[in-house]
Amino acid sequence: MHSSQTVGDMLSDALDDLEDYNSSYDYSLSNWSGVCDLNEGMKFEVVFIPILYCVAFIVGILGNGVLLGVLFHSRKIWSVTDTFILHLGVADILLLVTLPFWATQYAQDDGWTFRTPLCKIVGSVFVINFYCGIFLLACISLDRYLSIVHATQMYSRRKPWVVQASCLSVWFFSLLLSIPDWIFFEAVLDIRRQRTECIRNYFIFGERAVFVGQWASRLLYHIVGFLLPSAILIYCYSCILERLRCGTQGLQKQKAFRVIVTVVVAFFLCWTPYNITLMVDTLHSGNSTDTCGKRSSLDKAKTVTFTLGCLHCCLNPILYAFVGVKFRRQLMDILRSLGCKLKTSAKFQSTVNSRRSSIWSESADTSHSTAI
Template identity: 50%
Template sequence: MDVELGGFLSQNSTYDYDDDYEYKEESERRGSEAVLIPLLYSAGLIVGLLGNALLLVVLTLKRRWWSAADTVILHLSVADILLLATLPLWATQAARPDGWCFGNALCKISGAVFHMNFYCGIFLLAGVSVDRCLSVVHSTQLHLLNKPLLVHVSCVCVWCISLLLTIPDWVFLIAETVASQEKTLCDYNYSGSGTNWQLLSRVCHLSLGFLLPATALAACCSRILLRLQQRSGRLLKQSAGVVIVPLAVVFLLCWMPYNITLIVDTFSYTSKEPHGAKTENSSLKRALMVTSGLGCVHACVRPLLYLGLCGNFRKQTLALLRCAPVEFRGSLWDLSVAEEVQPEQSHEQEKLKPMRSVECPLSADEHTQKSPAEI
């Protein structure tokens, strides 16, 4: 009886377990993204639409005049609603195994709206911070803020500048099938134009759209805080200039991770090595997806900030929910409702001061005239 010891002991072929492990890990990650991202975008869509719709109703219902702050709030709310309208498209791309199914036109529009929301938000907040800094620190105010039409024209100019900065989205965004992920994605494609256009668009976004207005925003807010620390008056601390500080801080906290990741991704193109380039690229793509979702969350947070900070908006919202007729002359951006009464009271006190100053000398003259007679 012959026994062959060759069999499986003589086989030299090996099995690569790493590829199978990476495949299972990649499939599990895609499955978790297909569930978590649509849930987060759906929750953000519901909360954001309800908050911004309530904000628009409060702004437009029974208001006789518009302040400059109300006009800025209106344009910011419109930008947030446009961004929220694109969230179902991104959620569908993450949930579907086939990926993007809405064509190239909606792909370009969705990407452009995403960046327009960022540009409009940071430019308008930077403009308001400059005005608040001038009024709080230097006790001056821009002349155009006294004319509502000029404020609307300025906001429209901000929209036009934001539209110009989104030209790379209209040109290079395309819905195409990615071979590595086996699905169609709405992503940038610079393969036909080279990396120079990609670097140019990144530099324009980071310098003109982020670093320059963010520096102005941070400088003005720091000046406002330093000035408010020097003046401890209660009326000054309740002024509308304080509202811009938490709004700017929350905006930068939501959008700064995306722009920092974009800076890292931009530098990776110039210093990319052949070894490990695929892993670095996939990790940065995942980081950009997460941080861009954080930027979309800001569209839901802004109405909640107005509700917590602005006393006029909070009181008018409660009156609207109770179906009670309420009208305000002040701006919704004011911290306290009492600010609307304080200027009128101070104006009446200034009118009473000359009357009292006139009455006091008369009483003194009468006393001096009566005293010799009595003597």
């Protein structure tokens, strides 16, 4: 009888715990969306996200595919900058491959149908790509800063393994920073929306860990993934621009530097809105006084700015094509080798095989870059 009572008590306690968990999870969802009608937000996501993600996927895969093809065609004359751009292209393609999964989640009534293992992979790839992108840009800016401002060689073309080791270190560090996402991402049934979603489930370590886990991951993302690298980029390029403005620099050097600045500015224009929106959302998390309209506006802002950030993955090849002269030359050479007849001016032809400017240091000659 005593044993039966113990089993009954244990079963009762388990049911109570399950009820507490569900109510806590439901509270988290209601805290995220209030007691508001979610139909408006869901209609917005169903129409907005799949279309833009599909466009970004098609344009991005084609653009980055062309970029990697151009780099592969000129692999014998790679510069340090080309190596970084190669890794940027790979990181962008990895993120683009995940977009069809996210588009499917929003387009289907059932939501995420690919289960938790794939949810962890797809969710973490976004974080890895974001970290890799800004860290690789930071590496380029540091190399440019030391080369131009201090005339110091950060990398040497005689030791290509050094830049490769730097890129692999960026990938490894980005993978370490994504460990929380590998842990928390799960396919979870959203009770209020009546659909499964691939989200970070902070309840796996208990209700007390929700607040700490969410704030810790957000602070890590804001500080390490955006604010600190952004400070490095702004400082380095401010010093470089000041040096170029005060010094007598060659036209070739200024043109090559213009492409890198354009790429960095494009990165900030695409990802800064999302980071600002996410910071506002972090500050408002746990605020039960938010109105339905404010919460709905913030959710839509996160959706729009996140999509804008994802569009950055297909933007770099377009920038190289419109701003980078050498990229266009290499692309035309490839098209000619494939039998395409292209009309080019005599002046343009005379510069295709011309010797590049010797102003840049041999360690990291941006003017030698195929993409620039």
